[in-house]
Amino acid sequence: MGHIDLDQLLAEMVSTEDLLIVQDLDGVCIPLVKDPLTRVLDPAYVWAAKRLEGSFSVLTNGEHGGHRGVNCVVERALGDPQLPAKQGLYLPGLAAGGVQLQNCYGEISHPGITDAEIAFLAALPSRMQTLLEQRLPALLPQLTSDEIQILAKKSVLDTELSPTILLNGLFSLTPDDVGIQQSLQIMLQELMNELINSAISAGLPNSFFLHIAPNMGCDGQRERLKPAAPGDVGTTDIQFMLKGAVKEAGLLVLINKHIAKHKGTAPLGKDFDVRSAPKTHQGLLDLCRKHIPVDQMPLLMGVGDTVTSNPSPDGTGWLRGGSDRGFLTLLQDLGATYNRTNRVVLVDSSGGEVYRPSLLDERLQGISDPEDPLHFDVLVPSGPSTYVAWFRSLAERRSAR
Incomplete structure (x- = not known):
């Protein structure tokens, strides 16, 4: 299946009456950085999102609120912490994988x-910081205890609903040592599994799961670590997330809310949320078929940056993953089901501070494969700045109709 260019995509999205854009954030409109507190967002993007109100929602594994949330990034971009709440300039949609809902006024x-x-x-x-401080000296013996403490603190993202440990800062100390990088990944997975077990002991056996990014798909129960390799650091972080907080379920929540706003009723129920959604791709499709009439389904455009595909170790197939793969695939399949020309857009985030495979590789090695059921309609190899410019053009053209 061939790709279309951004000009054709613009023409299609401008002419579409009932449109819902569902977009990831980091790596799409915000360049990837090692320290999320240094993220930068173009203020023109924020104003463009406001002009697309009613046709645009975010869907991210990051969070809206808190000092690490994207709301702070919006406030810094506009240079006024009060302006977004006054004028409804926060980015509406779902965060924390789908369990944190926000409107444009920052009401969460x-x-x-x-x-x-x-x-x-x-x-x-x-607890994450303490466990890191206990485990890192064995892997990085050259560091002092004070240095370990500083690194451990920087590696923990203290977000409200998806506390995360990042390996980027640790990898920067061993940029060419694949063995140490793999050991750090294994250490992190063991540490996070210990925390999952503590949740079970605390009487919360069905509450949480680990989201590994990037990953090599799921083995049916949990996501697979992507080991570091020469030229590819693999997994850079693991998020401790609430079960049900998966983007594909979040996509249905956003569609349901979009229809409720534009048609007056919520076909999946006014209280439908990700934790009450079916757990399988087919189950989500079947739910839509059963409850959402064809004339109520909007045309969908999905935008992400994190999709992976790597050969399985035994050479018999592919291990496909990435935090955007699930919702983009569901969006694509909903298009086929409802006879809509839904569009899947992939933005190249390899130009940031965090390693990602590049779209400049025509084979899309590490991203897709010849048998991949997910097809990208539009590739944006020049990254977030080009996508933001396109997004601004879309907002201008749609508001001028």
Whole structure:
């Protein structure tokens, strides 16, 4: 299946009456950085998103609120922490994989989450730092205890609903040592599994899962680590997330809310959330077929940057993953089901500070494969700046109709 260019995509999206753009953030409109606190967003993008209100939602594994959330990035971009709430300039949609819902005024809710789960998550960042401080000296013996403490603190993202440990800072100390990088990845996975087991012991056996990024798909129960290799650092972080917080379920929540806003009723129910959604791709498709009439389904455009595909070790197939793969595939399949020309857009995030495979490789090695069921309609090899410029053009053209 061939690709179309950004000009054709623009013409299609401008002419579409009932449109819903579902877009990831980091790596798409925000260049990837090692320290999320240094993220930068073009203020023109924020204003463009406002002009697309009603046809645009974000869907991210990051979070809206807190000092590490994208709301702070929006406030810095506009140079006024009060302006977004006054004029409705926050980015609406779902964060934390789908369990954190926000409107354009920054009003946040957490549908389907219990107080016990939130309390458990609140205690995790300090526990993560302590466990890192205990494990890192054996892998990085050249560092002093003070250096270990500083690195451990920087490696933990103390987000409210998806506390995360990043390996980027640790990898920068061993840029060419694949063996150490793999050992750090294994250490991180063991550490996070220990925390999952502690949740089970705390009476929360079905509350959480580990999101590995990038990953090599799922073995049916959990996501596979992507080991470091020469020229590819593989997995850079693991998020401790609430079960049900997967983007493909979030896509259905956004579609349901879009239809409710534009048609007056929510076909999946006004209280539908990711934690009550089916757990399989087919189940999500079947739910839509059963409850969403053809004339209510909007045309969908999905935008992401993290999709992976690597040969399986035994050479018999492919291990496909990436945090955007699930929702982009579902969006594509909904297009086929509803006879809509839905569009899948992949932005090249390899130009940032975090390693990602490049779209400049025509084979899309590490991203896709010859048998991949996910097809990209539009590739943006020049990265977030080009996508943001296109997004601004779309907002201008649609608002001028």
